[in-house]
Amino acid sequence: MSLTHFDKSGAAHMVDVSDKAVTSRIATATGYIKMAPQTLDIIMKGDAKKGDVIGIARLAGIMGAKKTADLIPLCHPLPISKVAVDMSCDPDLPGVRIAATLKTTGQTGIEMEALTAVSTAALTVYDMVKAVDKTMEIGGIRVTLKDGGKSGRFEAK
Amino acid sequence: MSLTHFDKSGAAHMVDVSDKAVTSRIATATGYIKMAPQTLDIIMKGDAKKGDVIGIARLAGIMGAKKTADLIPLCHPLPISKVAVDMSCDPDLPGVRIAATLKTTGQTGIEMEALTAVSTAALTVYDMVKAVDKTMEIGGIRVTLKDGGKSGRFEAK
Amino acid sequence: MSLTHFDKSGAAHMVDVSDKAVTSRIATATGYIKMAPQTLDIIMKGDAKKGDVIGIARLAGIMGAKKTADLIPLCHPLPISKVAVDMSCDPDLPGVRIAATLKTTGQTGIEMEALTAVSTAALTVYDMVKAVDKTMEIGGIRVTLKDGGKSGRFEAK
Amino acid sequence: MSLTHFDKSGAAHMVDVSDKAVTSRIATATGYIKMAPQTLDIIMKGDAKKGDVIGIARLAGIMGAKKTADLIPLCHPLPISKVAVDMSCDPDLPGVRIAATLKTTGQTGIEMEALTAVSTAALTVYDMVKAVDKTMEIGGIRVTLKDGGKSGRFEAK
């Protein structure tokens, strides 16, 4: 089996999608950032009045999605038509869970944008609370839904 | 305990570092991308001749580090003086392990740049092999070393 | 009345425009930068030979329009199909008047791009003459025309 | 009097600051966005739970400051060491007042970054409430404080 991002000689290229149909596409990616319980407490007490970590990370995730083609070398630029980043504090983790859902009407899938939104939101949480917790860990970043396009619907178990 | 990225009223700001000393700083972050064993096999067979996934992801990690202040809202721009991204295929994971070490001579720490390098490298691996494996997962992204600056040396256990 | 940029829980998102029709859209925004009369004189004497403040600010406005989705967090990226930035010296202001007209064929309006073009052109004038005038003021930035799309034609009085 | 951004022949250049002292510099810029009273009401009712227009615009202003050298053609890149964007709802305007204070330790002033922060914050407010008010106006953008560097302290009256 060979990878589409390389031609026959092994040279990297941006895959030719010019003959692919322009279809409605959607993808959801999820992930989390784990932290000490007292770190999560500080975040959960925050709001627009006391320091809204969640709101800022959500916004960073949305803006990060728009930079995907800049960050990922062989990624096609895509006209993003929707970004929603859902963030929830989970005391059982303990930490913050992140889910990003994106839509496009384009010639290739939008899961890289969803993954980039999740990563950027997680990194932004990290940045804002790193002064009080040096042992946080970002993980579980994966695609849970992908639909539209030739390869059909994919849902993670 | 309060977060430095917010002022007394809870408004987000970019922290004033103008009175902090300009010191030599270093940080290392690590992470991994897990995949099916046969996906890792495809990557391990690759090289400059057959599709160098590792080399491209390493480069994306280095370039991603330079975009950190663009991606993370309250992050200071820093004059990066070194970026090394180490990537290794680990059949026991199975997947690819990533470690990024960065240096700066500046007024604030460089761990966000190290974490961004790791994240971007992992996302780039994902992008290049996603056609053959839809169940990969990025995780374990954390800081393992941070030194220089007032808060002293930190090493993860 | 609620704002479209927030979901029911109040979380910011990039509005889903994937079901909106792709239509031809146009927007014009205007604004000005006020300055001392002698500052305007210096600008008016300039040309490609003696320092073309107006030409440089116009170009910055055009380039700024292309960065709108980068600057405005919840703004959709749009395929800009035309940018014209009109700049005129007005001794009665005294200062420089700016008008930007943009077109797109897309799923959402292009007035943010027009406003960003005007703002960037005004900031660029400021930058180039700030050494001789510290009391300039940028103002009057508003949309004067918006057409195409579901909400119909809007013209400022 | 001639403008420093042009050489003797009138060609634009980025001024040589290599012989200027590296000093601590500060600048404050202010501005506002005027709107209908009922539009301001919607914003004032918002918070992290119901749609935090002010928090998002503040963040956009901070991030916009970091893009100044990208937007303004002849502006030097500067190592920003602090950004604070203060936003307040003023029912007498009616609208939102914005003040941005920035610091750097560098070879040239930081007022363009302060002005860009204010402009970007104002544009972001515009974007988020434009669906309910098409007649908003951005204005009053000017420098109110500049200090550090050879030209000494400037305070607007």
Added chain:
Amino acid sequence: MSLTHFDKSGAAHMVDVSDKAVTSRIATATGYIKMAPQTLDIIMKGDAKKGDVIGIARLAGIMGAKKTADLIPLCHPLPISKVAVDMSCDPDLPGVRIAATLKTTGQTGIEMEALTAVSTAALTVYDMVKAVDKTMEIGGIRVTLKDGGKSGRFEAK
């Protein structure tokens, strides 16, 4: 004959392409970087194991193509659907020959993106070997093929 990038008064603008047909377009640009024979030897010995100059420059060319509208002031942003950058070591030059082929489905030609890919790839080769050769020269950058769109097929002799 007049240039399309200027209006009747001579002011620069981004040309209105909103009435042009959306067609399939292709362009190829070529160029080279000349160097000392021993410098080329070092590059030719390189691969993913010993320092893959060619692979890195190819990737930089692909990523550079995506930044074209950012770099070239009056260039329209285009949805790139394919980028291939072909690089070959030519001992007769001596140096590296570069050819970039791009596709889009859009309202204007994609030759500027092809030229930018070639330039960026050449600059990247320069950067990586400049420590051993200070007399390299980049040249021969031109369009060899352009097709799609109203002006018809162009092939360089």
Added chain:
Amino acid sequence: MSLTHFDKSGAAHMVDVSDKAVTSRIATATGYIKMAPQTLDIIMKGDAKKGDVIGIARLAGIMGAKKTADLIPLCHPLPISKVAVDMSCDPDLPGVRIAATLKTTGQTGIEMEALTAVSTAALTVYDMVKAVDKTMEIGGIRVTLKDGGKSGRFEAK
């Protein structure tokens, strides 16, 4: 002889410059764009009134220099302290000659920024006159002066 941009195992990295002295550095790069004599005539007749190709390309070159670390993968970000882009019409070429001189006070040389300024200015000329001339060629891009730093003064013959 080995290349500094690769470590012992051949992996690319951004070279560690943290122990290099911060010194005053300068570099000049030159290049040209060749065209048909009648194309050059159109450019030479232009000015701020009739379409200032030269002024726009000069500005693009200055702005392009600021994007060097974004374009060239292993290039360090540098605090540019001066950019001058000199452009002259040469009927003997026939075409436009470009020279860019840059300064920095930093830990590594600034010749990549000078080369990027020249390339971007040349590409911008190309873009603006491509409608009347499809056979232009960009070439002669090389470093003519480099000084400051450990390796001493270099002047091209």
